[in-house]
Amino acid sequence: MLERRFAAYLAQRGADSGTEGHPPRERVQAIRQVTAWTIGLSALAGIVSGGLIGGAEIWMRQGIFDGMEDVGWREALPYWGAFYAFAGVVSAVEIALLYALALIGIARVTQHSGLPLSSCEGHRLFAHGLARTALEFPSPQVQIFGVDPYAHVSRWKLTALSIAYKLKVGVSSFILRVFLRRVAARMAIRGMVPLFAGPLYAVWNAYIIWRIMTEARVRTLGPFAVDNLIAAHFQDAGDLGGSERDVLVHAAGEMLTRGRDAHPNQIYLMSRLREALKHGEDITLDWAAIRRHLSTLSAAGQSRVLNLMTVSCVIGSRIHRDQTALLRSACQDCGTVLHEDRVRDLSKALKRGHKVTDSDLFATRSDVNSRSA
DSSP: OHHHHHHHHHHHHTTTOOOSSSOOHHHHHHHHHHHHHHHHHHHHHHHHHHHHHHHHHHHIIIIISGGGTTOOHHHHHHHHHHHHHHHHHHHHHHHHHHHHHHHHHHHHHHHHHTOOOSSHHHIIIIIHHHHHHHTTOOOOOOOBTTBOTTTTSOHHHHHHHHHHHHHHHHHHHHHHHHHHHHHHHHTTOGGGGGGGHHHHHHHHHHHHHHHHHHHHHHHHHHHHHHHHHHHHHOTTGGGSOHHHHHHHHHHHHHHHHHHTSOOHHHHHHHHHHHHHHTOOSOOOOOHHHHGGGGGGSOHHHHHHHHHHHHHHHHTSSSOOHHHHHHHHHHHHHTTEEEOHHHHHHHHHHHHHTOOOOHHHHHTTEEEHHHHHO
16 A cells, blocks of 8 residues: 555656656756755654653653662553653654655655656556655565566575565664663663664664665666667667577576566566567576577677676666676677676666766676787
8 A cells, every 4th residue: 555655656746757868967966965865864863763762761760760770660660661652652753754755755866867657657667666665665576577586586585585674674673772782781881872872763764765765766767777778779679680589588587587686677678678679478588598599699789688688787776696697608608708897886876877878888898809918
């Protein structure tokens, strides 16, 4: 329900923001400012929340219980019950505020980027993907055009990761607070722990919102990298041979499975590629058999495949080592050497708002002969 409501809000806010091409520099700068303001406000919410909770605890210890000396647990129970009820209300308001800040921040990022969310396809894919980012939901476990993104992940691990994903914020906060109290007690400064609540909550909130906004930028700017790739290499896709078509489709599908995530940018890449190649049927993935055709393609065809795989690497939340290994082996089949550090740098540049161009993609690899020279 929350995902649908968040997606509808984002689609409504982004209804008139569709633009052609990658956002210009001034809009990228506006996105950075929105990100900074959202992180700053989340930190301020943490300071206020931590200050209220920490101050209430100090007041109870020093005011009501006079330093907690000679107070039995039965006598203290009603007071501590009231304190934790107060802390729960403050925390609930803080969490709701963080969700609101994330949602508003993401909506403003999409407005500045010009990513269309009001179209039917955009609403289903981009709006829902960004809504899941705001809510810190993982990607859905679905098949993409016959390809299972989680084919290399065992089912028990998927279940464990899903549970851990849902519990990570609460459990991590609990462990952090218990750790601080245990360490502080041994350091004889336990009574000062409530004073740390404000700065601690501020740092934690800022970290959470930073992660959310970073992923929102990836999901907002990644589709433009896909569009640039399609425009540069697939305008005359009807002239491509059958072998090259198979290599392209299976390379994209294999990169999807190696990433172990049904990321919306990956789904968009698969959708645009199938549309350009007029590939309507589902994909029965068999990269091991199709890979042998890669070395037989023309230089232009090999560049098209490698650029596709490189874009597939950099538009996800992170670059999985299996994706890098697959791209490296594909480069070897084409007589080129992959510069993995440049691929990682390109992924970071995309998150900062850099436009991914053909020259950037070609710079991630070099010819074997030139490398030797």
